[in-house]
Amino acid sequence: MTWLDEARLDDVAALEALDRKEALRSLATSGAQVRRSLLAAREAGIDSWSPQDRPRSVLVAAIGGSAVVADVLDLLAEPHSPVPVTTRHSAPLPGWVGPLDLVIAVSQSGRAAGPLALAHEAARRGAQLLTIGAADSPLADVCARARGTHVDLVSTASSTRTALWSLLTPALYAAGRLGLVEVGEEVLESVATLLEARADECRPSSESFVNPAKDLAMAFSGVIPIVLADGPLAGVAGRRLASGLARTARIPATHGTLPDAAAEVVACFDGPLAGAGRFGAPRGPDADIFADPYLDAPATLPLSLLLVRDASPDPSRLTRVEADRVNLATAVAESARDAGVKVREIEASAGAPLVRLASLMSLGDYAVTYAALGLGVDPTDSPHVADLRRRTDH
Known part of the structure; x- marks a missing residue:
């Protein structure tokens, strides 16, 4: 046992020796992630969004550690949103998604197959597109070609778990600007303060x-x-x-x-x-x-x-x-x-x-x-997960 x-x-x-990718240090930047991601979202043009731009529906495309973005948006939108908010982890994109709908695709690397495929299909159908992920990534490229809005990831954390607030903040800010959730800049500042404490x-x-x-x-x-x-x-x-x-x-x-x-x-x-x-x-x-x-x-x-x-x-x-x-x-x-x-x-x-x-x-x-x-294990590196990726890499 x-x-x-x-x-x-x-x-x-001993903690520093085991924590080779500095997961604890990355978690400690969560408050800064909120503030820097809010700035990145504004610079991307989301501060010009308003309830008048509200789409017919919102679909959040995320997988793995990024899927919590969809969970949080779904939770906060349920009591307030006048339009439905749904989630999807992989293709196919539901048949009802079209030019009147907004697809939010989230991927830290910008290369996750599920969100990338859904963003591709959303762009093909002319849906509004908001992407959150690494700059100069395939996801960012899809968004640029579709004339959507891409928010660059501000965190250098090694995993989605420790980069959570870099992924979540732009999506929440966008949903707040559209009137889907009651999350404004004051709430995000309160979150940043709590995370720093x-x-x-x-x-x-x-x-x-x-x-x-x-x-x-x-x-x-x-x-x-x-x-x-x-x-x-x-x-x-x-x-x-x-x-x-x-x-x-x-x-x-x-x-x-x-x-x-x-x-x-x-x-x-x-x-x-x-x-x-x-x-x-x-x-x-x-x-x-x-x-x-x-x-x-x-x-x-x-x-x-x-x-x-x-x-x-x-x-x-x-x-x-x-x-x-x-x-x-x-x-x-x-x-x-x-x-x-x-x-x-x-x-x-x-x-x-x-x-x-x-x-x-x-x-x-x-x-x-x-x-x-x-327990003496690195929180960010699992040999068995790495082995699984090698076995399934085509």
Whole structure:
């Protein structure tokens, strides 16, 4: 069984030696990414867009680590957008997309096959095109030929996970200018400020007992995590965190969002990986008080529940649906504890929806990076992923 090395997490030199592509440093630039990307979006001409230019529909083309751009736009547009916002990871482009529609294609390298193919087809049909990615890339070239709007990527980060805000900010700014989401420059500035504060509290020199990301990383040690979100906003952050555990820290994780995932999560508490299930170690009067949890524990890793929660709302202003979801989250956590499953909760900061989302995603990004480093692996280089690319490169 492999455990995270807390001593390594507090050894700045050891972290720097493992973090060869400087993932932590790239995450620390997130606030700057917001501000620089906003400037790049203005320079590209998006500041001249207005609700009068609103398209019939918006399709976001993104894949892999960039797909969170589509998730965030879909989340924020749902309550406000007067036109539908849909997502697509690869070709074919839906038949209804035409000259009245806007396609936003996102790719850090500008070479991702799915978004590139969708941008090609959108250009062929005469759709409006906004592309976000590397300058002088195939994606930028497609956009130029279609007389669309291309925003150059401002981050030099080695992965889409650490370049997130360079990809997300132009798309959010454009959607805000079109009146699809309530995200203006003030909200983006608040996000940048939050991300800078997160970078300070999660810096490598900050020790585990005061560093929230290192502390959360330790919660993933020697367990099989279930990431459960208490609603749609937390659900986007929860999906990203579970993906980051697998892709960055090499820790397999499952995730779900309440209320739909409640039953399937709670059912696991009676299974072989739960502490008090039919297959687990005895609890209560039949428990062996001298049992060593490390030497005498089952060979399998135990379950752990990470509950990702939106900011605590004012109870007097909760809708019935929101109140039911809060109560359900509390009930699932209580059920987990009764079953002997470790429970950890993280909660969003107060503020606008994008600020709350940024607070959860940023903490998760730092935590999975520290989890990888605590396990002694490079957070940005996976030999098996590289091997898969070689096997599938035609």
